[in-house]
Amino acid sequence: MTLATPTDAAIAAPTTPSFAQAVRVWARIGCLSFGGPAGQIAMMHKELVEDRRWIGEQRFLHALNYCMLLPGPEAQQLAIYIGWLMHRTIGGLVAGLLFIVPGALAMLGLSLLYVLYRHVPLVDAVFFGVKAAVLAVVVEAGLRISRRALKNRAMVVIAIAAFIGIYLFKIPFPIIILAAGLVGWLGQRYAPATFAGGGHGGKVGAPEFKGVVDLMFERGELGHATPSGAKAIKTCAIWLPIWLGPVLALWLLTGGASVWTQIGGFFSTMAVVTFGGAYAVLAYVAQAAVETFGWLQAGEMVDGLGLAETTPGPLILVLQFVGFLAAYRAPGGLDPLLAGGLGALLTLWVTFAPCFFWIFLGAPYVEALRGNKALSAALTAITAAVVGVVMNLALWFALHVVFRQVRSVEFLGLAPDLPVLSSLDWRAAVLSAAAMIAMLRFKVGMIPTLAASALAGVLIIHVIGA
Known part of the structure; x- marks a missing residue:
């Protein structure tokens, strides 16, 4: 018996999450976010970049760098940012609150x-x-x-x-x-x-690929991100x-x-x-x-x-x-x-x-x-x-x-x-x-x-x- 390997097409096309799916993941992150900002950011990276591919590596790091320029807890702001990208204002509110x-x-x-x-x-x-x-x-x-x-x-x-x-x-x-x-x-x-x-938010280590947000951008679905x-x-x-x-x-x-x-x-x-x-x-x-x-x-x-x-x-x-x-x-x-x-x-x-x-x-x-x-x-x-x-x-x-x-x-x-x-x-x-x-x-x-x-x-x- 041989193990099936994912095709390039499957890797390039992650599933777009429903709002309910996103809520469950944000609740999980909120309940398990111990260890200070370093541990929290690492956990979000694993959940959102590596495991679910909701956001690509470069977009994740770019968002993190922006959040580190802001006053306040950067890990929570990163959650708001990613939630907002995927599901607009309500997505950011839910991600940040949870x-x-x-x-x-x-x-x-x-x-x-x-x-x-x-x-x-x-x-x-x-x-x-x-x-x-x-x-x-x-x-x-x-x-x-x-x-x-x-x-x-x-x-x-x-x-x-x-x-x-x-x-x-x-x-x-x-x-x-x-x-x-x-x-x-x-x-x-x-x-x-x-x-x-000083390389804030340097490379975390996941391979580069297109995440859900990247594909949404290519399809013109991120109009709310236009300033x-x-x-x-x-x-x-x-x-x-x-x-x-x-x-x-x-x-x-x-x-x-x-x-x-x-x-x-x-x-x-x-x-x-x-x-x-x-x-x-x-x-x-x-x-x-x-x-x-x-x-x-x-x-x-x-x-x-x-x-x-x-x-x-x-x-x-x-x-x-x-x-x-x-x-x-x-x-x-x-x-x-x-x-x-x-x-x-x-x-x-x-x-x-x-x-x-x-x-x-x-x-x-x-x-x-x-x-x-x-x-x-x-x-x-x-x-x-x-x-x-x-x-x-x-x-x-x-x-x-x-x-x-x-x-x-x-x-x-x-x-x-x-x-x-x-x-x-x-x-x-x-x-x-x-x-x-x-x-x-x-x-x-x-x-x-x-x-x-x-x-x-x-x-x-x-x-x-x-």
């Missing part, structure tokens, strides 16, 4: 459990262990980004400058990103070899009110000082400046949420990241946890749990509504970005700056995980955060070191490391004691 809904529901449940049972001794011990693993996860992410971004001395200088700017001078994250982008744009003009694009001024105006007229309308309404109803207005305004800003992924923006969010607004404590921010690491969907869902706690602790006349749920929903709305706006507005013009060297150079410099920002986040977590007390020390007009050495928690230090060795030396995955650290936290506190 990518975040499973993780959002899981994060809401975990947030409820956190506020209800956080101070149960066993749960407290679990989070003690998880915090140590989170520190290792952030350090590993910084090293992974640095290997991709720091390709020459200029990129190293940008990363160091970003770290110094945010740690010593407290320069806001958006300014650091804008400055890095400007440096990259100017660098492309005066030192193009130094600031050449026009009228379409752009219509998109802005629809999506800007969808995104910012609730924020304006809450400001008018509750005033500028209410927690609702603060959540809506702050996270709307985050949606515009979150270049470089979730790790890059978390230091800025943590600083504002802990020190400026007082929504939660530093240790709770680390807890939230640990919870987000265990759920499917974008890591930026950690912002939902922040919004939940902010509203839970300032509920006004509402039940605290109801207020927390509404705060989480508002955070989700203003964080992810812009993702749909960016794609529906910009995707028709994406061909104009192909081969744009200035934009590529700006992204290269921004990615280098992100390394410095993530290292600052790792330092911030280390100070608040390994030491019980941290204080600002005045020095030459600066006030960096430094640990109180006598407050060293040896248990947290040992757990953090073990988690780093597991992930960096033995390549243990994130979820197993989190689980093992949680178990170790329980053993240390309830069995060993002290």
Whole structure:
């Protein structure tokens, strides 16, 4: 008996999926999208390019490069982009929503459990262990980004400058990103070899072939992807009110000082400046949420990241946890749990509504970005700056995980955060070191490391004691 092999015609003509088929695949991707953006993008590539051939290799990479130019979670925006190509606006909406809904529901449940049972001794011990693993996860992410971004001395200088700017001078994250982008744009003009694009979204490895989208284009079925001024105006007229309308309404109803207005305004800003992924923006969010607004404590921010690491969907869902706690602790006349749920929903709305706006507005013009060297150079410099920002986040977590007390020390007009050495928690230090060795030396995955650290936290506190 011989195995039949597919003909060239079969390879060249993949089956066009129905909308119902696409919905089932997007739901599957949303429920299994663990592992951060790298794992999520790899999974989409396998499902959509290799297994089903809904989109060709080159179109997939071109879409990915565009999404990496945008603020926000690039994996979710890639899902919106591909869903929009195949089934117009409704396809983009379904793909984007199904990518975040499973993780959002899981994060809401975990947030409820956190506020209800956080101070149960066993749960407290679990989070003690998880915090140590989170520190290792952030350090590993910084090293992974640095290997991709720091390709020459200029990129190293940008990363160091970003770290110094945010740690010593407290320069806001958006300014650091804008400055890095400007440096990259100017660098492309005066030192193009130094600031050449770093190959974002390089070849994943599948053979080249025509996908469903390519065939739709050849048959003239992608008319919705043709850019026009009228379409752009219509998109802005629809999506800007969808995104910012609730924020304006809450400001008018509750005033500028209410927690609702603060959540809506702050996270709307985050949606515009979150270049470089979730790790890059978390230091800025943590600083504002802990020190400026007082929504939660530093240790709770680390807890939230640990919870987000265990759920499917974008890591930026950690912002939902922040919004939940902010509203839970300032509920006004509402039940605290109801207020927390509404705060989480508002955070989700203003964080992810812009993702749909960016794609529906910009995707028709994406061909104009192909081969744009200035934009590529700006992204290269921004990615280098992100390394410095993530290292600052790792330092911030280390100070608040390994030491019980941290204080600002005045020095030459600066006030960096430094640990109180006598407050060293040896248990947290040992757990953090073990988690780093597991992930960096033995390549243990994130979820197993989190689980093992949680178990170790329980053993240390309830069995060993002290």
